[in-house]
Amino acid sequence: MGELRLMKGNEVLAEAAIRCGCDGYFGYPITPQSEVMETLMERQPWNETGMVVLQAESEVAAINMVYGAAGSGKKVMTSSSSPGISLMSEGISYIAGAELPCLVVNVQRGGPGLGTIQPSQADYSQAVKGGGHGDYKMIVLAPSSVQEMNDFVDLAFELAFKYRNPSMILADGAIGQMMEKVELSDYKERWSDEEVIEKSGSWATTGKPSSRERNVVTSLELDSLKMEENNNRFQEKYRRMEAEEQRYEAIQCDDAEYIFVAFGTSARVCQKAVEIAREKGVKVGLLRPITLFPFPKTIIGELAKDVKGFLSVEMSAGQMVEDVKQAVFDAGIIRPVAFFGRMGGIIPTPGEVVEALEQKLLKEKR
């Protein structure tokens, strides 16, 4: 068993990055995720593992530093919160277009605009549909506990390198700010250039040997036919992610008549709402998507056969609910899919969720 600590989600993220052998972090401070870089600066991992930590002059600079370092095959990351991620979106599109692995963490706050510093999930669509331009996707992981803030750093890098694609951890201010018991991972060595080539081929700009042509890392391709070919390759990769990487947790879904669908902090609230509803005699389960892209639509399609309806619970005006509806529709089944959410930095309470279930689904059925 690893080391047990009481830590904030943001602090754990920094610690996990050091321990998983991350080569570099480039960031710019913004509430509610400033503790990520604060922790890294305090830990001074450049003395310990050689990991670079750099505060850039802006989010735009930070993501382009990530782009450059990722091109050399390094395990690199950045983190920010909603407004900062908007600034980074251009760079993320370039990284996806150049097919490079990296990790971007979004500890979401309420928007639009500067909005509020309180937790929100209103960047769901930006994360899963592509916040930047062009047809690209990120692998999006949604932690719902401080422990998962630890576990998903390594997983996000693993998937990023497997698919040569940017990964995102989509957390929110609550997960970032709260402290829980966490079992930290063991240390992993940073990869050498040779290991990078061995693991993922020689696409990276690690220096050209005479044995091969030079590697070119770019998202630019002015020949439209070739650009379409690139796009076809990207799409094939995204379909492969959809086939192989759908992750979720199903809580008390076996005998459930109704299903909450919720991720991150909302999923924690819904877990309590399941307890309350079951005490009242309503059989409810919780389906918690862990990957938001690829969205766990297969399991939702399967659950749709046996349940009477779904309630998507989000800290937004209703974004993931569209994907839940699509998943039910794709399964060829007609079931009500309702939505309940709070906005602007408000976290719904378990009581509100149960009330929403009663009003939006149970009332009509009984």
Add this chain to the structure above:
Amino acid sequence: MIMTEEMIIAGFGGQGVLSMGKILAYSGIMEDKEVTWFPSYGPEMRGGTANVTVIVSDNRISSPVLHEFDTAIILNQQSMDKFEKAVKPGGTLLYDPNGIVKPPVRKDINIYRIEGTKAAIEMGNPKVFNMVVLGSFLKVKPILKLDNVEKGLEKSLPERYHKLIPLNLEAIQKGQEIVETVQTVEVEV
């Protein structure tokens, strides 16, 4: 018996509300419990209101955000106005009367009073106020063993402050001694 204690600690920033919660949470870990510490965070500074939800449980913890609590520890009037009504029927409210102009009126909860501010000043160090309150909480709700609280203090305080641990333990002891029962209610089974 499976234990879950859901509590809110609320008062002014600077009273040690967040650190008291942190020590409770660390003590919980020392006793092999699951813990969640969820603070109000925002632009508030010293003198503004601060609160933290602490959950200690034998089971995996669900929501860090709650609409009702087993225990509310209330240290100023604003928090009393906000959280007296959020205590579960049969639950517990512990408060320091310093600065409270409208004492709690609920009849369906256990109410305890702790003159923590006064006791801390008498001990010569107003900063141990939060530990006096923690002591009185652990007296009325002995959910954690005192040995583990001591370990929790060791874990949550940086080493350079470890010399202050005896003073903190003394404050906890003091809180246990001076907590007053205002009313208790029968717990419905």
